[in-house]
Amino acid sequence: MTDILTYLESAIGYTPKKISTADGGEYASACPACGDGGKGRKSDRFHIWPEKENKGLCKGRFWCRQCGISGDTISFLQKFVNMNFQQACSELGIVLPKNTGGRKRGYQPSASLPEAGPAWRPKTYPHPAPKWQEKAENLLADCRDRLKSDENSLAWLADRGITAEMADIFRLGYNQGSRGGDRYRPTSAWGLPERQGKDGRPGRIWIPRGWVIPAYDDQGHIIQVRIRRLDEDIKKFAGNIKYYPVSGSSMATMVIYPSADVFVVVECGFDAILIAGAMGGGRVGAITTWNVSARPDTRAHGILSSASLILNGLDYDRAGEKEQSWWNKTYPQNRRLPQPKNGINDPGEAFSAGVNIQAWIKDSLPRGLRIKLGYEANKPGVAKTVAGNNKQQPAGDDMAPDVQRPLVTEMTLSNGKVIYLTDDREEWKKLTRMKKPVFTARELASLKKATSTMDEKERLAAAMQVIELKETISGFIRDGRVFDKGVKTDG
Template sequence: MNLIDLAQEKGLHPKRTSSHGGGEYHSACPNCNDGKDRFTIWPNETSKNCTGRYWCRQCEIKGDSIQFCHDFLGLNFSEACRKLSVSLPGFHKTSTFLQPIVPPLKLASEPALAWQEKAEMFVEWAHRQLQLNPTAISKLYERGLTENAFKQFTLGYCPKDMWRSYDDWGIKAEAKENSNLPKIWLPQGLVIPWISPEGKVLKINIRRLKWFEGDKYGKYIKTPGSMNCPAVYGDVSSSMGIILESEFDAILIQQEASDLVFCVATGGSCQPMDLSTDFLIRKADCLLFCPDVDQAGARFWSRLQRRYTNGLLWPAPIGKSPGDAFKLGINLREWIKKSYERRSDA
């Protein structure tokens, strides 16, 4: 039995894409469930204890065939070795898996100047469109956001699906390869830009209004060429920071408690951290971790916990996220304040 067999047992459908390393296969990732080809399998590559290696270029989970058995098939070390017919000299039944290695962080580069110029024009246009569309405004009101928040964070609305040339936006070849679409897709939906303190548009995420359960495209679409890092909202010199998934939740918390906390929104449970954001996070006296209350959020928390050991798990007190809690009547400002009490009791 090899790693391809294990992947199929997990319900994956690996497709051979290259002869590199004795054969390279791609499939959806069993960890982040992102895309159909982000998970790479090399079934014939030899690692320290066995044959077979895997890596997801989205969530960066990686390991060998033994680790796959442990992480995705629920086997302990001994069971994994028996399943793979692996015999390790000096192995004892009490052996355990090593703690997963925390992958090194990368320095995220700002988008090309051409991208920033096009993005700025789009964001300003979308902001004007929002003011003309009562339905889009009502969607933001439903999230608890006020008109002041719309203006402060330049939220917008794209009234129809639009397509733009990669070349016009200064997109490099490797970014094109990471997209399955022939052009930049700006879908109909709520536009969430991330704008630096210097006024640069560095990232755009769009919440699709046409999304449906089972849609092959995501609920949120990050514009290709966006800076590959979390969005940071608020005063980073604050003593407290909170790491969470949703930009909308981060903006809502800033609306309610900007004097208490700055927010780091990853834009999803599997999105990467970068060196610059990591530096800002580590400067804070206190960190709160607020993963969504679901399976993806649990994996998100697991990764954060490995990287940051000085934080406090602080999920929404009710519902899946701070946005849900706000809709159900929770005062987010008081919720943040209660974390002070929890820290003092620790």
């Protein structure tokens, strides 16, 4: 019978270290389920005892001190090698007693040893201080202006499928100092704790040259700045740092179009931008973990839990495939995004290989979602009325967003917040149950009228108050009151 240690090495690719002689030998490695909060192969929270005797049919136990997952060798094969119970027993040479219906099977998993730790819980990361956010916005403004006039930097993005228009929508920039290299700023100027460098001088923030990727919270406040360093700089210094988070950045999960109903999960921020931009108009959102074994934070977990579909585009390698068990267990609506071509590792490589990104994602959606999101007509060749317009437009397989709209229309505010507009009663009810900020045309018209005398900043602040109310208390807003039932729409 092959032991659990051998399966961990051969099937998962981990090489654990022996840390104790207890129970015939205790070994530790990274956890195949949680990766110890993003530490990956450097972690040692996953413990196994290959010779540990159980009350069941096989020996061997495993337990993760981080996420609490545990079991015996049969359970290991079920959880990490995608075997069912019968297959696992057959693999281990275990002959199961016949079940005649009059008694339970002889095999009963033993109690977890040692006592299981807490189940996985998403983390909440604090936001940067207002001073940091102010400095980050100033830096980003300069970097955005620089990118718009830097043809080489724009061409580098274009080679990865990110157009100048997409770079502007997602507020990308390009950073470099006055002498063409990295920038350095005093930590105190950014509101960070004072510290001293090795030379005794006041500590400084390192802002390497490269492409700048910002991330925002639901209120449009900047909370994270990552920089994709130049390949030539990576070769010269800090070769293990490709995407550098500027000191003080929140480690919150990067979410693009948080109000979307479908999300694609990827490892890289540029891949997330490529997909969100290619799909157009916020109809499909994107989430990047920045690390194959990292887990969504509290906000991202809530967004993913309420999504209709999650297309999992983590890299198509052993690590990316291994992580699917955790995603499938945590999110029932998780589906592996089909690999577009053999040898393609990620969406960026797919674009470089000539893959049509929109068609790739669209073809992975169920037909009902393609129709709902406006990528496909309900009945090809039959005329369909455009929402808010009495004119008839011919329906086709690839409906242009500005020609044929679905029952639900998305509107993106200047701060990136997405709201929904629909006069369809059932769609309105569905979205309100999901705590989405959904308005009827009459509501939106009333809101515009009420804020018509305000300037742009005041109007946005007023709109955000109404949107936050919508997300907290579902219902139809009229005359300052909220109605959960009997909503009257214009449709």
